Amino acid sequence: MTIHAHRSSWRFATGKLLICLLTLMPMISAAAAESGWREYRSAHFIVRSDAKPKAARLLVRDLEWYRHVVGRITNIDFSNDETPPLRIWAWKTTREYIRATKAYGTGGFYNMGLDGPYAMMSIEPAERPLELDGRQVILHEYTHHIIHQFSPIQYPRWYDEGMAEFLSTMKFKDKGLVVIGGPIGRAAVLRDFDWVPFRDLMESKGQYMRQHRVSMRDPRRARPAISLQYAEGWITAHYLMTHPERRKQIQTYLSLMNRPDVRDEDAFKQAFLTDYKGLQKDVRKYFWSMKLPTLGMRITDLPKVKIKERKLSDEESGFQNIEGMLVAGDYSDSGKDNRDRIIALYEAGVRPKDMAYYLARIAIAEEDDDDDAKAHAKEADKWIAAFSKAGGSPAIAAYLKGLRELTAIFGDKAGFAKATQPKDPERLAVLRRQLKQGMRADPTDPRPHYLYALSFAFTDERPDRQAMASIGIVRDRLPDFPRGAIVEAILRAHNGDRQGALDQLNVLARWAFSAGARNRYQKIAKRIEEMPESASAGKSASKG
Template sequence: MFPIRCIPARRIFALALLLAAISLAGYPVKAAWYEASSDHFVIYADDDEDEIRIFAENLERYHSAMERFTGRDLPKPSPSNRITVYAVGSAGKVRQLAGSTGVVGFYLPRSSGSVAYVQDIRNKEGLADLSTKVLLHEYAHHFLSYTDRFAMPLWMNEGAAEFFSAAFFAPDGSVYLGVPSSFRDFTIFWKEEEMTSVRELLDLDWDRLKGRNAKDKQSFYGRSWILYHYLSTAEDRSGQLREYWLQVLRGTPSLEAAQATFGDLGVLERQLNRHFRDRNKKSYHIKADEIDASPVAMRALSDGEAAMMHIRISADRGLPTQATIGLAEQARNIASSYPENPAVQAVLAKVEYDARNNDAAVSAAKNTLALDPDRGDALLHKGLALFRKARGASDAVRKSSAYDEGMASLEQLGSKEPDHTVPLSHAYRYFVEQGLDPTDEAKLALVRSAELAPFDQELWLITGMMHMNDGRIADAKAALLPLASNPHGGEKAEQVRSLLSFLSDKSEGQAIPVQDAISSYFNSE
């Protein structure tokens, strides 16, 4: 699919994930906590320093290898928008945080900074362990979302992530992508009547897959991986995968595009089965001198940061408000022992904000900023807490004052990090939440925040509605169309399709007044 050398390689494991919530009170400390910081990741682990460094370096090598493979150089994210990775220990702790059994690692995409949870770090002679493989799988989705906002057909989306996450990190600094995955082998061939056929694979959407049993889902992922691998490496099918994807982008249904591009699907099925049995399946090898990985900076956490880490891990997971009330009490107890530690006070500000204790969040953020005036997370949660306080204020003067102070805090953060999505999106919210007409600058800021988070459907929906309000029909359609085609979109995608149908006969310049609806949505938070 892309012009990179193919070299035979060996095999690997695969995936899992999902949601819910639980606090990890009494989180045991095994060793010193470290932070490994690089251009795209921030990793926290209480493990061997050298092992953490190798893990962080491998993640950056993986990012660089994906850039090389796809031919796309992604812009470096704002420091606050890097992916935060927590190595939390056992599979049991991961499942506690996920709120789900059978999970070995999971990832939460957020425009304000995505978060991932893995088990203890294990650098297994170049092969990712299963928990890390989940991270690589989800990072592949994250990376690919930046290369094109249009979601791939479901099989291609998951097959691509499986393909990339089957990575081998060679001792010489090179990286292999698309290493044959032994974990998926047993899912590819059940009894013939239980196996997902190519025709079915190409036509499945997320809603139908969700209703299937675990064995059918495993078969889907396995067959998606082997089909993507085959179409990416078979010389006689070179270019077909790209052509298929282009046809889908033009609006051709997946199955129809496949038949036009791949030909007889029965022949493809037989070739795919032979490819699976081929013990010399190819992998893509990116040499060490082709890898341009960000350096990794290591830092041992202070005693206060280490003591607060189990609070931070749970808070970043996201908990129901009731659970955050107890977490905030724990955070206050710890913070009282470290009044001069800005990192500790900043975590307290976040937890108070999550518990909807707005005044306490602002107070903790101000305490943090008195110790470290440039602390970005304190500026963030001070601003967010003041915005929420303003929304709840009945007095017009206090409401306006809280909005002004909150925006000033977020603008200070934005001056430090111009590509931080929250100050950008709130430049628009500042006006709309107050029932005011946003400035052109504020509108451009909202568009920029959406561009920086292509996976954030809510941001793009609001952006589309803003364009509708201004009569920018073509821009509204461009913002909304990828949401409508998302195979994971479900009911929301159907609603966006209805919205696009409504726009189909609207003329450019025809304003559609929806700003009050946007304002109501913001103020309901």
């Protein structure tokens, strides 16, 4: 009887368990359907995310709307926008983002390369005011992309970062209402630490500030200047944007700052009708009033956002942490460590064109290993052929061949500070013909154009018409690509416009983000200055 009673109880419990499981099955199925990675494509963004689809779709919508509103605020014309879509990897938690990227202390980052713009971020919202918010970080970084991609002028670092911080607080309400200017964690820095004097802040140009004088009154109130550069940039942009009269003065200030014949302090006084101390006093008073107003506007023509959604397979989902790092250019480490896994994906038919591209880039990155250079070159050729066989663009195939050929022709020491003679001029001529074929296949892809122009910048040859046209295409397609501007300056000098080249490098040096970058620009300028007058028009280009 005891055993029978026990079995009855067990059957009863099992019945309850089955009922519970049947009840939970729809919930489990829904959760499973939402798990894994998805790809979301809109007009200007490609987002890969393992977050819940609703959150990911909302991010894509907000990015499209943000682009529209920032364009409206800054008077940017997007009608001729030919920029490739921004590719974003959006992890559902900050912990996963950090584990994948190793970008400690950040909530996201953005960069522009020859393959186009990309960004990595966490989609996890901040729970407390001082925490990083993934959405806000990516809006901040995308502001840089918009401003630098579509504006011909240089921006002071305080304004560049401050305006990005201000605009990144943008929220979309009902009926087209847009609200900007909410509080951010930067306020705590301004509250707890001594401020950088506005003279230092404003005259830092494009450089990130690394040092700040320690307060003798209380050393504990000193903080690395870069934190204050962001914080003071934010509150200054907040103050200027929420005061209509001050808002009008911003464009005057930026225009004057971009004139080499106007001193920084004079530009400031002419635009804001006060001196550094005067405006800093006004901004400090504005901050300590603790009544930071928001800027509200109603946008009646927010675009309808169409999103194409694709669920990634288990194999592709498991590859996303690695793929994000490959797109960010980490072919030497992430690529080398995961080569076998990428080969397995290629052989399994998972996006074979992309996998072949990655494998070719990994092999090219490893060619600087002298012991195995020939083996890596053979491996690169194998995967370039596989890329073409999988339907890859002839322009990109030419670019891949160019990457490995330039190293073979000029060596891995070639740079911009001095001319390098090709080891094999005939091989260089063949490469240039191949790059031209790639350009003809897709005239809009900047990659073969850049390598063609680069093949002249390394040398002391006079660039041909195609090289000058190619660097113009790179400038138009990727205006925020720094190496493109350097190559353009060198080609201008070789083409006879030495003063124009020096002026261009001087602008780059004046607005450099660091002392090291400024030093590199100055070394390139020295190369151009030391060219004999007859050489500034360059030697005749080899036939190609």
